[in-house]
Amino acid sequence: MQDALTGLDRYEAFLGKLEKELENIGDDRIAITYTDIKHFKYINDTYGYQVGDALLKDFVDAITTNNKTMLCAARVYSDNFVVANRVNSKYTNEGYRDIILRLNQEREIKFREKYLNSRLQFCTGISIIDKNSKDLDAETAVSNANLARKVAKELENDCCVLFNQSMMEGIKREVEITSCVPKAIANKEFQVYYQPKIETDTLHVIGAEALVRWQKPDGKFIYPDEFIPFIERSGQIVDVDYYVYRQVFQFIAKRLKEGRKVVPISLNVSRVHLGKMHILEYVKELFEEFKIPVSLIEFELTESIYLDNTEKALELINGLHKIGTKVSMDDFGSGYSSLNLLSRLPIDIIKLDKVFLKDDNLQENDKIIISCVVDMAKRLQITSLCEGVETSEQSAYLKEVGCQIQQGYYFSRPIPQDMFEKFMDEND
Numbered sequence: 001m002q003d004a005l006t007g008l009d010r011y012e013a014f015l016g017k018l019e020k021e022l023e024n025i026g027d028d029r030i031a032i033t034y035t036d037i038k039h040f041k042y043i044n045d046t047y048g049y050q051v052g053d054a055l056l057k058d059f060v061d062a063i064t065t066n067n068k069t070m071l072c073a074a075r076v077y078s079d080n081f082v083v084a085n086r087v088n089s090k091y092t093n094e095g096y097r098d099i100i101l102r103l104n105q106e107r108e109i110k111f112r113e114k115y116l117n118s119r120l121q122f123c124t125g126i127s128i129i130d131k132n133s134k135d136l137d138a139e140t141a142v143s144n145a146n147l148a149r150k151v152a153k154e155l156e157n158d159c160c161v162l163f164n165q166s167m168m169e170g171i172k173r174e175v176e177i178t179s180c181v182p183k184a185i186a187n188k189e190f191q192v193y194y195q196p197k198i199e200t201d202t203l204h205v206i207g208a209e210a211l212v213r214w215q216k217p218d219g220k221f222i223y224p225d226e227f228i229p230f231i232e233r234s235g236q237i238v239d240v241d242y243y244v245y246r247q248v249f250q251f252i253a254k255r256l257k258e259g260r261k262v263v264p265i266s267l268n269v270s271r272v273h274l275g276k277m278h279i280l281e282y283v284k285e286l287f288e289e290f291k292i293p294v295s296l297i298e299f300e301l302t303e304s305i306y307l308d309n310t311e312k313a314l315e316l317i318n319g320l321h322k323i324g325t326k327v328s329m330d331d332f333g334s335g336y337s338s339l340n341l342l343s344r345l346p347i348d349i350i351k352l353d354k355v356f357l358k359d360d361n362l363q364e365n366d367k368i369i370i371s372c373v374v375d376m377a378k379r380l381q382i383t384s385l386c387e388g389v390e391t392s393e394q395s396a397y398l399k400e401v402g403c404q405i406q407q408g409y410y411f412s413r414p415i416p417q418d419m420f421e422k423f424m425d426e427n428d
């Protein structure tokens, strides 16, 4: 049973062979390497399937020719390959990983040249089995290697990762978290906290950012940095965001009804919305339902959204502008910012990331960058806000360079709604 394109075993046949090898492992070690090709789709889309097929055949040649320790190999599907090798006793597991990484890098150089794609990359996960783990069945061994590959794929460089048990813990946590989300929404376990934004010149609260918190029934909090990456992968972030947005609209409507002070609240927009774009409809519905002025809601899109997909991001900003809300570029400076983006995108506010304030006393270099970004924003008529302000020195410097708005623990941590109401009333 062979794969017609590559001549390798079919995956089922591979599993059968691997099972036998595992039974007779003795004192040997067997490495399962699971590889896929980053940006393979681009080759198919740009040069057609014939070229894509040729690349896959070339790759199979590369991994099988002169591979004296190979036990069996298969194409799992598309551009996903799995190979089992006996590991020479002179290598440690880490040493074996280094060899695979070096081979991948050598192949990348050749393939990038031949297939005219400078980003083409091989991502490999490796699980190494010895007599202590020989009871593992073949399928689990492959799935461990595949899990390590997924971890590798998140990396920028050196996309070659050895499986370890803690990866299983991560997956367990992910499943645990994502399976609880629907019930958590129904049980109102998500809460909205507000972090005030302070006007540099007057020290007045002139806005706040809504930040989600998840309080489990046992009272413990799970913080966004832990659960958001998981629920972005599962797509559930859309429901959580919508829940947060509704709470915020409700809050503003309540304050307006009571005739008390209100300030614009900014809402975070996950990258996941870009794929769907229901967000514009949903926001319009909220404005219709709660009848609050559009000036009281703003949206924060992270810098990385723009870099991932500038076209879609532009479509979303234009849609939000059409509704009448302001849009800010969040986390500016945290990744590979392009200053170019600032002039190309019609954003209203730029939020300088807290990385610029990593020290209590600002470093000379960071000072220069902050003042340049603030200056540039001013010339482009974009409001500048700096987040993560923790000390009076930092705050004073931001005033000196003309950064209009500040946000950070120095003024207030994110706080629950009732505390934020008090904060606003006292500040008034």
Ligand code: C2E
Binding pocket: 195, 210, 211, 212, 223, 224, 225, 228, 237, 240, 241, 244, 268, 269, 270, 330, 331, 354, 387, 388, 389, 390, 407, 408, 409, 410, 414
């Ligand atoms: P972010 O949008 O950059 O939010 C600012 C984060 O910095 C918040 O973390 C905030 O608590 C923290 N922070 C504020 N001031 C300071 C400071 O002075 N020093 C330090 N060290 N940190 C400060 P948080 O609330 O844990 O949120 C983390 C991230 O999770 C947010 O980063 C945002 O990307 C995401 N997030 C939070 N709530 C939501 C939400 O409702 N929807 C979506 N899509 N993402 C959210």
Ligand code: CA
Binding pocket: 209, 268, 300, 330
């Ligand atoms: Ca934000």
Ligand code: CA
Binding pocket: 330, 331, 351, 353, 387
């Ligand atoms: Ca931010």
